[in-house]
Amino acid sequence: xxxxxxxxxxxxxxxxxxxxxxxxxxxxxxxxxxxxxxxxxxxxxxxxxxxxxxxxxxxxxxxxxxxxxxxxxxxxxxxxxxxxxxxxxxxxxxxxxxxxxxxxxxxxxxxxxxxxxxxxxxxxxxxxxxxxxxxxxxxxxxxxxxxxxxxxxxxxxxxxxxxxxxxxxxxxxxxxxxxxxxxxxxxxxxxxxxxxxxxxxxxxxxxxxxxxxxxxxxxxxxxxxxxxxxxxxxxxxxxxxxxxxxxxxxxxxxxxxxxxxxxxxxxxxxxxxxxxxxxxxxxxxxxxxxxxxxxxxxxxxxxxxxxxxxxxxxxxxxxxxx
Amino acid sequence: xxxxxxxxxxxxxxxxxxxxxxxxxxxxxxxxxxxxxxxxxxxxxxxxxxxxxxxxxxxxxxxxxxxxxxxxxxxxxxxxxxxxxxxxxxxxxxxxxxxxxxxxxxxxxxxxxxxxxxxxxxxxxxxxxxxxxxxxxxxxxxxxxxxxxxxxxxxxxxxxxxxxxxxxxxxxxxxxxxxxxxxxxxxxxxxxxxxxxxxxxxxxxxxxxxxxxxxxxxxxxxxxxxx
Numbered sequence: 451x452x453x454x455x456x457x458x459x460x461x462x463x464x465x466x467x468x469x470x471x472x473x474x475x476x477x478x479x480x481x482x483x484x485x486x487x488x489x490x491x492x493x494x495x496x497x498x499x500x501x502x503x504x505x506x507x508x509x510x511x512x513x514x515x516x517x518x519x520x521x522x523x524x525x526x527x528x529x530x531x532x533x534x535x536x537x538x539x540x541x542x543x544x545x546x547x548x549x550x551x552x553x554x555x556x557x558x559x560x561x562x563x564x565x566x567x568x569x570x571x572x573x574x575x576x577x578x579x580x581x582x583x584x585x586x587x588x589x590x591x592x593x594x595x596x597x598x599x600x601x602x603x604x605x606x607x608x609x610x611x612x613x614x615x616x617x618x619x620x621x622x623x624x625x626x627x628x629x630x631x632x633x634x635x636x637x638x639x640x641x642x643x644x645x646x647x648x649x650x651x652x653x654x655x656x657x658x659x660x661x662x663x664x665x666x667x668x669x670x671x672x673x674x675x676x677x678x679x680x681x682x683x684x685x686x687x688x689x690x691x692x693x694x695x696x697x698x699x700x701x702x703x704x705x706x707x708x709x710x711x712x713x714x715x716x717x718x719x720x721x722x723x724x725x726x727x728x729x730x731x732x733x734x735x736x737x738x739x740x741x742x743x744x745x746x747x748x749x750x751x752x753x754x755x756x757x758x759x760x761x762x763x764x765x766x767x768x769x770x771x772x
Numbered sequence: 773x774x775x776x777x778x779x780x781x782x783x784x785x786x787x788x789x790x791x792x793x794x795x796x797x798x799x800x801x802x803x804x805x806x807x808x809x810x811x812x813x814x815x816x817x818x819x820x821x822x823x824x825x826x827x828x829x830x831x832x833x834x835x836x837x838x839x840x841x842x843x844x845x846x847x848x849x850x851x852x853x854x855x856x857x858x859x860x861x862x863x864x865x866x867x868x869x870x871x872x873x874x875x876x877x878x879x880x881x882x883x884x885x886x887x888x889x890x891x892x893x894x895x896x897x898x899x900x901x902x903x904x905x906x907x908x909x910x911x912x913x914x915x916x917x918x919x920x921x922x923x924x925x926x927x928x929x930x931x932x933x934x935x936x937x938x939x940x941x942x943x944x945x946x947x948x949x950x951x952x953x954x955x956x957x958x959x960x961x962x963x964x965x966x967x968x969x970x971x972x973x974x975x976x977x978x979x980x981x982x983x984x985x986x987x988x989x990x991x992x993x994x995x996x997x998x999x
Contacts, residue, residue, distance in 0.1 A: 475852065498785040510995055511948035519923065521787050526852065531874035614826040620833025627837065635886035638910060696914075709913065716914035720880040 453509045460500060464520060467493055471523040494524040545770030547725035552767070554691060554718065557698070561691035564648040565683070572656030576664065583661040586654060595658060599667040599674065608674040608742045619738035626682065627730045630689040634696065634723045637715075641697015648690040655683075673748035676755020677741045680762040682733035685726040692719035692726070729762075777906060779918070781870045789870045791920040793906045796898060798861050799919055803894075806857030810839045841882065848878040854922065864922040877915040884911030934986060936994035941976050948995050955992030958985065 470490070474481040482490075501517040551558055576582045583592055598609050610618050629647075636643030662671040695715045703711035736758075741751070781789045817835045821828035847855040853865040853873045865873045865881075888897030888909045897909035906918060943951065958966055963982070970977070970984035977987040 495785065498783075498787045501787055505945065508945065511945055511952060512996060514945060515949070518790065522789055525783055525787075525789060525870065526872055529871040531872065534875055613829065616827040616830035617833070618830065620830030620837075624833045624837040628840070631841065631883050632886050635883045638884065638887045638914070639890075712914050713916055716880045716884075717876060720876050720883070723883065724879065 453507075453513060456504070456507075456509065457513060463493065463496070464516065467497065467520050467524070471520070471527070474523075474527055490524075490527070494521075494528060497521050497524060542721075543725065543728055547721070547728075548766050548769040550718070550721055550725070551688060554695065554722065557691040557695045558688060560694055561644070561648055561687045564645055565652040565687050565690065568649050568652035569656035569659075572653045573660035573663075576657045576660030578660075578664075580661050580664045583657055586657040592661075595662065596665065596667065599662055599670040608670050608744065609737075610742055615738050615742070618742065619734055622734035622737050623731070626734060627727060630685060630726050630730055631723065633686065633689040634692040634719055634726075637693030637696030637719065638700065639697070640700055641694055644690045644693030644697065647693075648686070651686060669748050673751040673755075674741050676751050677758060678733040678736040679755060680758040681729040682737070684762055684766070685729035685733065688722050688726045688729070692722040695719050695722075779870075779906065779920075783870070791866065791870060791918065792923070794861075794863050794919045794921055795907050796901055798863060798921075799901070799907070802855070802857040802861040802863055804857070805860055806844070806855050809856055810843060814839055844882045845875075845878045848873050848882075849875055858919070859922075862922050863919055865917055865919055868916045868918055873917055877917050881911035881915035881917050884909075884914055887911075934989040934993050936997050937987070937990035938994050939976075939991045940978065943995075951988055952992050952995055955989050955996075958989065 470481060470485050473484060485493075497517060497520050501514070501521050504514050504517055572586070576586075587595070613621075629651075633644050633647050636647065659671065659675075662668065696712070696719050699711035699715035700708065706714070740746070740754075777793045779791045779793060781791065783789055814832075814836065818832050821831045821835075824831065844855055848865045851859075854863060858864065865878070867873055867877060885897075888894055888900070888911055890896050894909075897911070900913070901907050901909045904913070908918065912918060939951070954969060961969070966985045967981045970988050971980050973988065974980050974984055977984050977991075979987050
């Protein structure tokens, strides 16, 4: 068939499909109302056939390029990933994520060791020798922390220098979640950065804890951290584990190409961080709106804190077991 | 046909997709536009929420978080792979196999910006991009994505004044595209360069120098005009 006849015969279809693609770009749902998915499928396949024909028959580049554009646009529409449903997210948090954490238990155990061992060691050290706190923080920060955890002086609430609940919520969201993301991404630097970040954070938190307990602020500090400690610390460990996984893929890719190992670690790590993000979100809520309250008695906070630890560890260890 | 790296991917329908990968300059420009948009939004948000004092500060901080991490991911997944900056530069993020980018890939590639940004000004990312055959920064490599040109509708300009004339020799598809591309670019080239390129086809056009150029433009007009 000559090119002119071909174009004359099918030109209208192409214009209509082009219009559909334009509508799709503006609004996915409205476009699908105007053209039923089955009809779209038929038209797309027809276009693919026409493109193949046009190429084979040696039609001009103008026609071929136009068909190529339409086909690529149609491909874009057809092969969209399925949109995420809330149900899938719920299933991920309920089963998928805990299972993944258990599957990656080696990385998680390493990260936990890198975090909690320095934490406990530093806490014990500063408790025995409170002056060591000054090796970790400078004098101004120490004074600030003391003020934060002294119920007589902490007017805005425990654990904060100033500011309302909403403000601190914003701060925790921006600060803590970004730290979690960085723990993961920095794994690309041959796994060194997550190690460093985990140890550093462990040291800082441990030193502070030991010092405040020795200094007589045990009750305010522990009652503050009790509520959100579990999700926050464990999320940091999990994000660190994701980073370690990434670094390990670079250093010891095993039987795979380095690139493939990286991609796999990126995928797994991404899922871990997604769950970690949810945990940090929860921790931010608790930390901002509950932990700092001066009105809730410490006993209640301890009880809630203990329950949170049990729940979080239980969820990670047991949820989704077959 | 353009001279940039093209990735050919076969789809399940047996069609070859041609994805033209985007290089450093365009991507940097798109990033610059996005950064300005984000700063603008952030400034506006700060102004508005500044009224609410401390609560407002909290909202501003949450906005900062969303603008840093959420903006690129949301646009890439929900708006056909293009943030506003990328859209202005006609770019799109896709999976390596040509399919539109999904949540996990976008999440990972954007989180990796932390490393790509090091030590300053995306230095690591730029080096990776320049070395990689497909202009991928570290985030793209780990997430298996590509940033490609989103071409629709530029099917060759009609060169004013050159009367359409059918080519003397039968041209294959790639050759036709080359002639049309020459016509598209000819006004960006120096006259000497144009003549140099046209002379390559002197045996076919039967003319050299400026006349050869003119012949090619006439051919291009014919190829473009012919539906």
